[in-house]
Amino acid sequence: MGAASDAVERSARGASLLMVLVLGQRIVTFTMNTLITRTVNAEVLGFASSDMELLLATLLFMSRESFRLLAIRITVPEAPAVVRAARRQELLNVAWGPVPLGLTLCGAASVALLWPGLLAGLSSDARLSALFVVAGAALETLAEPVYILATTSLQYGARATAEGAGVLLKCCVTFVLVWAGWGLPAFGFAQLVYGAVLLVVYWRWMLVEGMGGQVAALRGVTSVASLLPGPAPGAKMALPECSGEASSATAPAGEDDNVAGPGSFLSQRSWGLTLAFGVQNVTKHLLTEGNRMVLLTAPIGLRGEFAAVSNYGSLAVRLLLYPIEDAARTLFASLAADAGTEAEAEAEPEAEAEAPPTEAVTPAQRSATGGGVGAAGIRRRRGRAGRLAEGTPGVSEGGSSGEGSEGDLPAAAAEDDARAVARARAALRQLEAEARMRTAAELLVLALRLVLTLGLVLAVLGPPFCGTLVRLLLGARWSGTGVAGGLAAYCLYVLCLALNGVTEAFAVATAPRDAVGWLNAAMAITFGLYVALALGDPFVTGVPGLLALLGIRGLIFADSANMLFRAAAALSVAREVAEKRTGEPLDLSRAAPSYASLGVLVAAGAAARASAWFFTGEPEGGGAATLLGEAQHVGVGAACALAVLASLAVFDGKALRQAYARVRKQQPA
Numbered sequence: 001m002g003a004a005s006d007a008v009e010r011s012a013r014g015a016s017l018l019m020v021l022v023l024g025q026r027i028v029t030f031t032m033n034t035l036i037t038r039t040v041n042a043e044v045l046g047f048a049s050s051d052m053e054l055l056l057a058t059l060l061f062m063s064r065e066s067f068r069l070l071a072i073r074i075t076v077p078e079a080p081a082v083v084r085a086a087r088r089q090e091l092l093n094v095a096w097g098p099v100p101l102g103l104t105l106c107g108a109a110s111v112a113l114l115w116p117g118l119l120a121g122l123s124s125d126a127r128l129s130a131l132f133v134v135a136g137a138a139l140e141t142l143a144e145p146v147y148i149l150a151t152t153s154l155q156y157g158a159r160a161t162a163e164g165a166g167v168l169l170k171c172c173v174t175f176v177l178v179w180a181g182w183g184l185p186a187f188g189f190a191q192l193v194y195g196a197v198l199l200v201v202y203w204r205w206m207l208v209e210g211m212g213g214q215v216a217a218l219r220g221v222t223s224v225a226s227l228l229p230g231p232a233p234g235a236k237m238a239l240p241e242c243s244g245e246a247s248s249a250t251a252p253a254g255e256d257d258n259v260a261g262p263g264s265f266l267s268q269r270s271w272g273l274t275l276a277f278g279v280q281n282v283t284k285h286l287l288t289e290g291n292r293m294v295l296l297t298a299p300i301g302l303r304g305e306f307a308a309v310s311n312y313g314s315l316a317v318r319l320l321l322y323p324i325e326d327a328a329r330t331l332f333a334s335l336a337a338d339a340g341t342e343a344e345a346e347a348e349p350e351a352e353a354e355a356p357p358t359e360a361v362t363p364a365q366r367s368a369t370g371g372g373v374g375a376a377g378i379r380r381r382r383g384r385a386g387r388l389a390e391g392t393p394g395v396s397e398g399g400s401s402g403e404g405s406e407g408d409l410p411a412a413a414a415e416d417d418a419r420a421v422a423r424a425r426a427a428l429r430q431l432e433a434e435a436r437m438r439t440a441a442e443l444l445v446l447a448l449r450l451v452l453t454l455g456l457v458l459a460v461l462g463p464p465f466c467g468t469l470v471r472l473l474l475g476a477r478w479s480g481t482g483v484a485g486g487l488a489a490y491c492l493y494v495l496c497l498a499l500n501g502v503t504e505a506f507a508v509a510t511a512p513r514d515a516v517g518w519l520n521a522a523m524a525i526t527f528g529l530y531v532a533l534a535l536g537d538p539f540v541t542g543v544p545g546l547l548a549l550l551g552i553r554g555l556i557f558a559d560s561a562n563m564l565f566r567a568a569a570a571l572s573v574a575r576e577v578a579e580k581r582t583g584e585p586l587d588l589s590r591a592a593p594s595y596a597s598l599g600v601l602v603a604a605g606a607a608a609r610a611s612a613w614f615f616t617g618e619p620e621g622g623g624a625a626t627l628l629g630e631a632q633h634v635g636v637g638a639a640c641a642l643a644v645l646a647s648l649a650v651f652d653g654k655a656l657r658q659a660y661a662r663v664r665k666q667q668p669a
Contacts, residue, residue, distance in 0.1 A: 044304070
């Protein structure tokens, strides 16, 4: 079982741990949010959950997301000590990157909030709450280096402890202060408490546990001094005597675009990816927070209704789908980094560049001739390449040994032997890279099938019970608003969000630099389409948007279309990368649930919809029904859910187990 297999196992355990963490967080926040929403009015909830959350998300996302994406693509390879030291130091520098940027953004936001007359429309409570949020964001930024080091070392326990404690304390503080009459500042102060908890817990974990555990083993962090940023080591290693073996893994630090040179903080490749990710993340932030930005044009009461919808609708996302996406993102990046980027995969050693052109075979050519398809073919080719790679310069390509010592061989023969060994080692690395990319492609199909199945179940069975949920949890004050219809639309949005999350995780982790640029352009186009759908053209043609026509439901429909556009763009990149680096097309037919399960799901959805009309008189439930009618409607829903789960276990359980077995089988030995 190789390093990639170990990454699969640890990521699977990490996903399970994150699911437990999110389950605990959601139970606590669900209870607290329900009590708080019953207490505050729509105006307070709208500013706290829309405007303040937009401010917080902007500060954190713009300061740290590019560095997070870059960090999971930096690996510490089996290489000479100077190269490993340079890569470790580069990872540390990336981990510290969010700190100066985040503190600068928080400082600018504080100046804007305190500048006399700049934001005159804000009340004193709103201004104080926003300052609390900015301070909390600054504290979270200071904890970011530990978060990045723990995540890239697959140490999910640190995150589970920090975020679990932070969410619990944040909810308790919000609840207590709201009941104490603080009003809007209660939400901002609770965010400050959350940031402080993350800062203390993360750094305590690093100083007490991280330096003596996996972080020390993988990242070389054994003391406070070794944790600090700084330039890459300046020493250079001596090249091997056989010049034909020189490659990116054995080149001196600073002579490879993938290794930071002496005195440099980042490699040339990392600088380029940082800029590319920065541009992409600006666009991605506009897309992710576009609904809140569009809501700034709506009345504050409508923002409060959307906040209620988002609080409950995101429950399914955070509980079921976000842990899958988060673990998939890290695992895809780990496998892709082991396989090498496209530039690394296509870069041949100096000796290989002089090889006869007839020996150069692409992955697609091997696949077309039948060689290398499947794990058995990979292992056969790895065995042949490995036997040659283990040879010495004294053994010729034909297998005969020279008479006498290596010094007695003609110089040309020794040179040919060195080139043969270099070619064999390059072929071995390429075969292992293809195997890891096949594993990543199989994992993409498996993750797509999982999130597509969960998303379809929620999209079909969720809407008929949204009105009942609002009436039982939030009471009569909220049941007469557009919250129930918004939740019904959110069920469809969850499906679209899940598809986009997994496909983008694969595309961002594996795409070469030019493909990342293409994704940036595609995201910019989708954002324009989203704004057009949501707002229409009120200035020139007077055509209203979905927000004006359908309220909250229309905004969520526009969000769903946005996610589908982004998923299509990411899937296009994923298919191209997978086919180019494995020689095999990405088989997406296995990502769909079975026809039998889909048939049962459609029948269950029709029964649930009929039950809503019959027992409550409303398509989303929650109409003028008695408690008995609501109970009967929920009973029908439970029976429908059990039927769907049984069909999935019977018709899809075997396929999911086989897919996971294929992933395990693809691992290089």
